[in-house]
Amino acid sequence: MILCNSMTGDSLPVRRLRPAELVKSYDHIGIAAPMVRYSKLPFRMLAQEYGAHITHTPMILAQEFGLSATARDSDFTVRPDERGLFRAKGRRISCLSETARTRLEMMGEAVPGDAMVADADHLVQGCMVIQFAASEPVALADAAELVAGHVDAIDINCGCPQSWAYKECIGSYLLRQPDKVRNLIRGVKLRLGEDFPVHIKIRIDTDPQLTAQLMTTAVEAGAELITVHGRTRNQPSDSVPVNLSGIQHAVQVGRKLGVPVVANGDIFCLDDARRTLEQTGADAVMAARGLMSNPCLFAGYKSTPGHGINRFVELAVTTGFNTGLFHRTVAHMTVDGLPKSDALRMNAHPSIASLIEHVAKLYPVA
Numbered sequence: 401m402i403l404c405n406s407m408t409g410d411s412l413p414v415r416r417l418r419p420a421e422l423v424k425s426y427d428h429i430g431i432a433a434p435m436v437r438y439s440k441l442p443f444r445m446l447a448q449e450y451g452a453h454i455t456h457t458p459m460i461l462a463q464e465f466g467l468s469a470t471a472r473d474s475d476f477t478v479r480p481d482e483r484g485l486f487r488a489k490g491r492r493i494s495c496l497s498e499t500a501r502t503r504l505e506m507m508g509e510a511v512p513g514d515a516m517v518a519d520a521d522h523l524v525q526g527c528m529v530i531q532f533a534a535s536e537p538v539a540l541a542d543a544a545e546l547v548a549g550h551v552d553a554i555d556i557n558c559g560c561p562q563s564w565a566y567k568e569c570i571g572s573y574l575l576r577q578p579d580k581v582r583n584l585i586r587g588v589k590l591r592l593g594e595d596f597p598v599h600i601k602i603r604i605d606t607d608p609q610l611t612a613q614l615m616t617t618a619v620e621a622g623a624e625l626i627t628v629h630g631r632t633r634n635q636p637s638d639s640v641p642v643n644l645s646g647i648q649h650a651v652q653v654g655r656k657l658g659v660p661v662v663a664n665g666d667i668f669c670l671d672d673a674r675r676t677l678e679q680t681g682a683d684a685v686m687a688a689r690g691l692m693s694n695p696c697l698f699a700g701y702k703s704t705p706g707h708g709i710n711r712f713v714e715l716a717v718t719t720g721f722n723t724g725l726f727h728r729t730v731a732h733m734t735v736d737g738l739p740k741s742d743a744l745r746m747n748a749h750p751s752i753a754s755l756i757e758h759v760a761k762l763y764p765v766a
């Protein structure tokens with residue numbers, strides 16, 4: 401399809417791919433993780449503009465989503481234009497969307513060194529994936545049916561380690577229940593068609609054979625992309641480093657099965673992303689906490705630049721965002737770049753208006 405890019409007037413053909421194809425077709429695809437409370441619409445838009453080619457919604461409970469309009473309204477806000485367009489050639493893809501590139505150029509801001517593909521011959525559209533937590537195939541299929549027209553894939557959470565989730569037979573409970581995972585995937589496929597993309601996000605197991613068994617069953621049922629967080633169910637992210645050889649094992653299993661594997665864990669800058677790709681052989685990387693504190697990391701920024709923070713405020717105000725989450729998200733993304741006194745003030749604002757005023761003073765628009 402040939403589309404005129406209204407921002408630049410360029411006429412480059414636009415490729416729209418499913419996420420698994422995107423990951424297989426280009427090098428250095430960046431993926432924004434599902435994050436409860438954080439990976440909401442304005443955060444996803446910001447992260448995608450700054451190089452997260454694939455974004456995820458937070459984990460949504462399929463059962464509640466299917467049954468309650470209130471749950472749907474609070475959990476799921478999407479925009480057709482939340483996906484970015486990225487310049488590309490061959491296997492190279494830019495890590496700034498066209499929206500971000502033109503905005504930075506208009507502001508006279510330097511674009512990070514290798515963020516762009518100067519000789520691009522086509523544009524690629526980013527993807528957005530919804531993540532569900534489920535234990536019952538019918539509940540998952542019901543929820544999936546409600547969102548199918550708005551998302552590029554459905555991801556099934558097989559990693560949430562919290563005890564309430566385990567008791568509900570969702571999240572990491574599923575890691576040793578391959579039959580249940582197969583039934584969940586089959587439920588979606590039977591309802592939406594074999595072609596509808598379904599992914600799973602797992603953690604590694606202390607017994608690598610069990611990881612291999614889970615992956616094999618999921619792929620046989622139709623899963624076409626697997627994200628592997630390199631920690632076991634009992635390993636907390638803040639005290640146990642990611643196990644890259646555990647991910648590497650899963651990548652080797654994925655190779656045999658012919659399914660792309662995404663590596664997740666401890667990616668806080670581009671060097672971490674490159675090292676993870678090199679050491680695991682994964683097809684792409686996913687970041688969570690790194691993007692919380694710096695949603696622009698995939699574009700090569702070391703901490704959130706002022707134009708990224710201003711853009712988040714603009715997106716949050718124009719798309720509508722829960723007040724408390726707005727505050728927490730801004731506080732997270734500013735904390736690394738600010739002196740302690742300013743970071744503490746950022747946390748203490750009594751209202752959104754005063755927070756926005758503070759942000760405007762700290763990061764004046766050029």
Ligand SMILES: Cc1cc2nc3c(=O)[nH]c(=O)nc-3n(C[C@H](O)[C@H](O)[C@H](O)COP(=O)(O)O)c2cc1C
Nearest residue numbers: 433434435436458459557629665666667687688689
């Ligand atoms: C605030 C927060 C919320 C999270 N919510 C989810 C979620 O909804 N679904 C999920 O699969 N993982 C969730 N995770 C786990 C991350 O997606 C990721 O697997 C984990 O943090 C390891 O990646 P990291 O080292 O880049 O943070 C969450 C993590 C954080 C920090």
